[in-house]
Amino acid sequence: MAKPTLALIPATQGSKFYSVLPSNGVGDFDFTRSGSATRINKDGLIETVSNGVSRLNYPLVDGVVNGCPSHLLEPTKQNVLQRSEEFDNAYWINNGVTINANQTISPSGQLNADLLTGVSGGFGVVRFSTWSATNKVASCFAKKGSTNLFKIANVSSSNRYVLFDLSNGTVSEESVGWTGFIENYGNGWYRCTAISNNETGTFSLGVTAASESVYMWGAQLESGYKTSYIPTTTAAVTRSAETATDSADAATFNSLEGVLYIETSALSNDLSERRFGLSDGTSSNVIRVGYTSVSNIIIAVVYNGSNQAVMTYTSSDITQNSKIAVKYKENDFALWVDGVERSTDTSGSVFSENTLNSLDFNIGGGSHFYSKTKDIRVYNTALTDQELQTLTTI
Amino acid sequence: MNIGKYKFDSKEAALKKTNSLGTATDENGNEYPTHKHTIVHLGNIVLEQAVIDEDGEVETEAVLSEDWHVDVLWNGLEPNEDGTIDHPYGWKSKSVNIDGDGVHAFFGLSYDALKF
Numbered sequence: 001m002a003k004p005t006l007a008l009i010p011a012t013q014g015s016k017f018y019s020v021l022p023s024n025g026v027g028d029f030d031f032t033r034s035g036s037a038t039r040i041n042k043d044g045l046i047e048t049v050s051n052g053v054s055r056l057n058y059p060l061v062d063g064v065v066n067g068c069p070s071h072l073l074e075p076t077k078q079n080v081l082q083r084s085e086e087f088d089n090a091y092w093i094n095n096g097v098t099i100n101a102n103q104t105i106s107p108s109g110q111l112n113a114d115l116l117t118g119v120s121g122g123f124g125v126v127r128f129s130t131w132s133a134t135n136k137v138a139s140c141f142a143k144k145g146s147t148n149l150f151k152i153a154n155v156s157s158s159n160r161y162v163l164f165d166l167s168n169g170t171v172s173e174e175s176v177g178w179t180g181f182i183e184n185y186g187n188g189w190y191r192c193t194a195i196s197n198n199e200t201g202t203f204s205l206g207v208t209a210a211s212e213s214v215y216m217w218g219a220q221l222e223s224g225y226k227t228s229y230i231p232t233t234t235a236a237v238t239r240s241a242e243t244a245t246d247s248a249d250a251a252t253f254n255s256l257e258g259v260l261y262i263e264t265s266a267l268s269n270d271l272s273e274r275r276f277g278l279s280d281g282t283s284s285n286v287i288r289v290g291y292t293s294v295s296n297i298i299i300a301v302v303y304n305g306s307n308q309a310v311m312t313y314t315s316s317d318i319t320q321n322s323k324i325a326v327k328y329k330e331n332d333f334a335l336w337v338d339g340v341e342r343s344t345d346t347s348g349s350v351f352s353e354n355t356l357n358s359l360d361f362n363i364g365g366g367s368h369f370y371s372k373t374k375d376i377r378v379y380n381t382a383l384t385d386q387e388l389q390t391l392t393t394i
Numbered sequence: 395m396n397i398g399k400y401k402f403d404s405k406e407a408a409l410k411k412t413n414s415l416g417t418a419t420d421e422n423g424n425e426y427p428t429h430k431h432t433i434v435h436l437g438n439i440v441l442e443q444a445v446i447d448e449d450g451e452v453e454t455e456a457v458l459s460e461d462w463h464v465d466v467l468w469n470g471l472e473p474n475e476d477g478t479i480d481h482p483y484g485w486k487s488k489s490v491n492i493d494g495d496g497v498h499a500f501f502g503l504s505y506d507a508l509k510f
Contacts, residue, residue, distance in 0.1 A: 034395055034432060034467050036502025051502055076432055078498075128444060128452070235499045240432045240467060273422060293422070365418055366426020 001387045004261075004377040005252050006359065010071045013054050017071055017244050019376075022252060029244040029361070037239050038229045039072060040065070044186050045109040046218070046229055054244075057228075057372060063186030070372035072228065073361060074267065076241040079220045079230035080135050086233070087114045087125050087205070087216055095155070096121030097206060106217040107141050107185045115145060116206060117213040122155055124206020130221065131156075133198040139220045139229075140205055142166055143188045145213030152180075152194035156201030162194035166214065181226070191218075193226045225268035242370075243362060250357035253278060254380035256350055257329035261391060263375035266291050266318040274370060275363035278356045278378070285355050288363045289324050289335075300326040300335040300343075304355075308348030309333035321374065323392040329382040339393035341385065396468040397500060397508040398481055400488040401461035408435060408462045411488070432467040432500065439463050439497050467500050481510055 007021040008029075019027030031054045039055040041047045044065045049055050057072040058065045083089040085106070088099040098117045106113035116125065131138075131154050142150040144166040153161035162180035163173040169190055171180035177197030182190050203221060207214055218229050230239050260278055269291075277288030286303045296318050302309040313335060315322060325336040333345040359378065361369040383391065402408040412435075416428035427433075442457035471479050481489055495505045 032430070034469055034503070035500045048502065078434065129456075230501055232499075235495045235497050237499050237501050238432065238434050238465075238467075239501045273420070273424065364420050365428070366420055366424060 001390065002379050002381050002383065005254075005380045006248055006376070006378040008376040010056055010069050010374060013049065013056050015052055015054070017054060017247075019247065022248070027248045027252060027359075029247040029359070031242070031244050033242040034240040037074070037242075038231070042069075043109070046107045048231070060183070060185060063184040063189070068374060070374045071244070072372055073242045073244060073368070073370050074227050074239070075224075075368065075370050076238060077222050077224070077227045077230065078236055078238040079222055079232050080130070080236045081127065081203075081219050081221045082232050082235060084219045084230075084232040085112055085217055087116060087219075091127075092125040093127065095124050095126045095204065095206070097123060097125060099125065104143070104215050105187070107189050108217075113141075113143070113215045113217040115213055115215055117145070118207040118210045120210060122204065122206065123208060123210070123212070124151065124153070124155070124204040126155060126202050126204040128202050129200065130203035131196055131199055131201045133200070134223045135221050136196040136198060137193065137222050137224065137226050138196070138203065139191055139193040139226050140216055141185065141189050141191050141218040143190070143215040145215055147207055147209075147212035147214060149208050149212065150192055150214045151204070151206055151208055152192060153204040153206075154196055154199055154201040155204040156199075160196065160199065162192070163208070164190065164192040166190055225270055227267065241368070243368065245358075245360045245362060247359040248357070248378075250354040253356040253378060255353055255355040257380075257382045259325055259327050259377075259379040259381075259383050259388070259391075260287055260289065261323070261325040261375070261377040261379070262289060262373060263321065263323045264371045264373040265321045267370050267372070269296055269318055271295065273364070273367040275367040276361055276369035276371075277363050278359055279363055280355050281358045283364050285351050286363055287326060287328055287356070289326055290363075290367065290369060291318055298322065298324060298335070298337055300324075302326075302328050302333060302348060302350070304349065304351055308350070309345035311335035311343035311345060313337050313342035321394070323394060325388050325392050327382050327388060332382060334388070336388045336392045339389055341388070395503070395508060396471060396479060396510055397503065397505045398466045398468060398485065398510060399490050399492060399496065399505070400464045400466065400485060401459070401490055402464065402488055403461065405435075405437070405462045408464050411484070412464065430469040432469075434465045434498060436463040436465060436498055465498050465500070467503070479510065
């Protein structure tokens with residue numbers, strides 16, 4: 001197979017997404033984020049990354065780091081809850097529980113997880129008027145104590161909730177219109193997520209009966225979809241949006257033919273436009289891949305003033321890792337996903353020589369490609385079907 | 395990088411001011427900012443927490459501010475001729491100066507260290 005002219009495999013954190021090829025650094029992406037963020041490190045622990053430093057985020061499988069890291073690129077989000085690791089603080093209103101602070105090692109690796117034990121009544125810690133139609137995605141890390149059941153709820157007049165089983169890592173019950181997710185973070189810890197049905201009301205974390213206990217750490221309530229953990233103390237906290245832009249130059253790319261390849265997963269199937277690709281630095285000449293306002297669609301577009309090729313594939317789940325390649329050449333366009341040619345277009349032109357000069361995680365202004373990305377390559381020849389199959393096979 | 399805290403008479407006044415920093419519309423009609431600042435609309439913030447009795451009933455409702463509050467994390471503001479950096483034009487009159495973060499912070503950044 002031909003050698004790519006640009007290759008990026010996430011291996012280093014810093015002020016850039018560092019490319020392997022070209023070796024002179026021209027292929028590096030400029031990375032920006034004002035302020036800090038958290039990631040899962042190589043030991044599977046949640047740690048804070050400093051102001052302006054990119055994140056290598058390691059995948060967890062059954063609670064253990066398994067596989068290579070990805071570059072995590074997220075939008076701005078706010079954790080509207082305060083005291084996210086201090087459930088004994090007066091910020092949290094005690095609704096029939098006992099809180100023992102700092103009882104076990106949390107997913108951060110520190111001794112700062114609290115033990116909640118039900119006594120009577122509501123069996124939880126609560127915040128009034130906290131759920132809203134905007135802030136409806138709640139998450140909290142929980143570990144089995146004397147019980148395996150952990151509950152995230154809206155305990156206002158019509159009690160609604162998601163109940164999680166911390167023994168087998170499953171969602172046990174979901175109220176009508178509510179959705180629950182559970183992720184294994186290892187050492188008995190699970191990140192439990194409940195998405196409400198656009199309701200207002202009293203936010204609650206807890207157990208279901210007296211004498212039942214669970215360990216808790218890292219509560220978060222945010223808009224849209226669940227993102228990386230944002231710790232809070234005395235105030236709600238906003239993590240700023242991240243960008244990765246302006247990799248390489250016209251000498252790196254062939255505007256007449258080639259292949260754009262990315263191994264990536266979406267953060268959510270939230271129906272927003274997310275675009276990654278090659279361009280001339282404007283929206284006038286573009287080869288892009290991304291996600292659209294249609295559920296689980298992967299799209300590839302070649303545009304040079306008008307659409308030359310628009311190819312789509314309906315994925316089973318865009319939040320799962322996919323290997324995506326777009327082949328471009330006059331009258332020869334193809335979209336490959338996970339080892340299979342999913343769509344082709346045999347009519348269309350490309351660009352003048354030296355038109356394409358930039359590779360970006362944002363094509364078209366507001367369509368940031370928020371994602372977990374594990375591999376990026378650009379080839380300056382249109383690869384064969386056999387080569388594309390090999391390249392994109394999981 | 396600087397952090398400013400501001401209050402406006404209304405949500406509409408705040409949106410008009412934040413939108414004036416620059417927006418564009420993509421081909422699908424979605425509006426997006428063309429600047430690099432992070433803007434957080436806090437809205438009518440809680441000045442006094444609600445008082446709750448032992449049964450969880452609200453004895454006294456929370457007191458909310460009449461003003462609409464906005465926090466801005468400014469990126470890349472141009473320095474003045476004397477090298478100082480100030481609020482962008484038209485923002486200073488809406489600014490508030492507090493000690494500590496107040497009800498909202500930007501992750502890993504200190505308001506006291508980055509305020510104007």
